Amino acid sequence: MSERKVKQQEQKTEHSECGGKYIEMIKKINDNMPCEEEFYDLSELFKMLGDSTRVKILYALSQGEMCVCDIVELLDVTQSAVSHQLRLLKQARLVKYRRSGKSAIYSISDDHVYTILSMGMEHISE
Amino acid sequence: MSERKVKQQEQKTEHSECGGKYIEMIKKINDNMPCEEEFYDLSELFKMLGDSTRVKILYALSQGEMCVCDIVELLDVTQSAVSHQLRLLKQARLVKYRRSGKSAIYSISDDHVYTILSMGMEHISE
DNA sequence: CTTTCATATGAATAAATGTTCATATGTTTA
């Protein structure tokens, strides 16, 4: 039993009764529950999309590859801020880049990103 | 011209030249750019999914409606934490609830949520 | 090789966020 549950039992002395109705369902769900790491990765993915600046960057890139200064011009965000955020997006493998002369050309790393973005946009327009 | 761009010009004296190649594309994208509010809403949506506890709660609820104590039992998170997070999810209209006796029964508020979650899971399993 | 341009990065700061603890609210049961 986890430490947290022990702690809760100390407070309450015995287990909640309310779940009785659903107890079978809960057991079943528990057995098929994705592991801690999967939930972590999933939330990390969404966390990357959970910032205005990053979502703008991704939207811009969803229209086609572009260099940092293009993004800066398009979004009215500091070059430094864009660069910091691009680093995070790159770490999360949501974007990739290549160098071309003095420029760094960034692009969306795969189609899933675009799909998730679209889903989100569809959701908020309701 | 925005304050930020003015500031950048003060530092650089003149505009970046690198974008020349893409300048037409940039203009076009800029014209079709979603407004500030849309980006804000979009990032707020993803922000809600960008936390381990909330994503677990949503996953649990995606299996069927359940009361708070079921969620607590399933996820090994404090009742208080669950309650706080449910409030946020409710505010964001990602979940809805009804009362039933002493219990509060929560459920996913619409199918988009489930779809976005699935997309995310598909993405991370690669 | 020095200058200029494009990008990256470290440190500092301010703001946002999640959890915990204590307690309040609301509902049922004795």
Added chain:
DNA sequence: TAAACATATGAACATTTATTCATATGAAAG
């Protein structure tokens, strides 16, 4: 109505996070 249970909530705290400023790196042009 008092006790027990389920849930909600406010305040405090620690952590994370995004931006800014200053500066470093890297590439090309003169």
